[in-house]
Amino acid sequence: MTFTLTARALLLDMDGTLVDSTPVVNRIWADWARAHGLDVDAVLDAAHGRQGHSVMAEFLPDRPRSENVRQDAEMLAREVAETDGIVEIPGAAVFLASLTDVPHALVTSANVPLASGRMAAAGLTVPAVAVTSEDVTESKPAPEGFLSAASILDVDPADCIVFEDSRAGVTAARAAGMRVIGVGSASSAFGPNHVVADLTGVIVTRDDDGTVTVRL
Structure with a gap:
């Protein structure tokens, strides 16, 4: 129609x-989820289309925002560098x-x-x-x-x-x-x-x- x-x-x-x-996003966020003992599928479902620090705040609500912003910057730098696929x-x-x-x-x-x-x-x-x-x-x-x-x-x-x-x-x-x-x-x-x-x-x-x- x-x-x-x-x-x-x-x-x-x-x-x-x-x-x-998708391959890059999934790879980087899966690594982050495993490093923090989180469910990979749940993190990947939440991560697409959002800024990284807001995703981190959802899964690590007690962590200071400054730490989320710092780590988000590190992950963004990795995402910029990884273009394969x-x-x-x-x-x-x-x-x-x-x-x-x-x-x-x-x-x-x-x-x-x-x-x-x-x-x-x-x-x-x-x-x-x-x-x-x-x-x-x-x-x-x-x-x-x-x-x-x-x-x-x-x-x-x-x-x-x-x-x-x-x-x-x-x-x-x-x-x-x-x-x-x-x-x-x-x-x-x-x-x-x-x-x-x-x-x-x-x-x-x-x-x-x-x-x-x-x-x-």
Whole structure:
């Protein structure tokens, strides 16, 4: 079945949406979980789409925030260095190329070095507007990043469509009052408005009046 949605801007997550970094993320967070005697599967389920220090605070609630931030910085440095196995989500390059005249922004829990490194490793270009971890005080599932991107693009949140894959990301987008297209079959469990297997076949056009049409 084909769905057609209209909006004024598109907001795009990175990991799991544009870039498949799952092997790297799983490897690093599994190491962290085992080092702290935690259930690996539980940590991996919570880690995707969020800033590291917020995940640490959830599993080690008695540890000082300063220690979480310090260790998060160490893990981010490792994530930046480890790019083996990172590839684009199928269709991502063509999808991004179709957005040349469409207001859009990247909204990611990664910092600038990590976002730049992963996008480059996947052969993708970072959009001109990007909201990263340096730009927010609250990580997804808080809506701050998406609301900030909408403000930068001067578009009402209700007129934005978000492409997301993770529980935290879908929750954040819905909290921002935005419609969500889940990327990947697993995203269907998190309550997006629609789901696509990947970005192959997603068609985006923009009319002269600024209306953005997304066909799934």
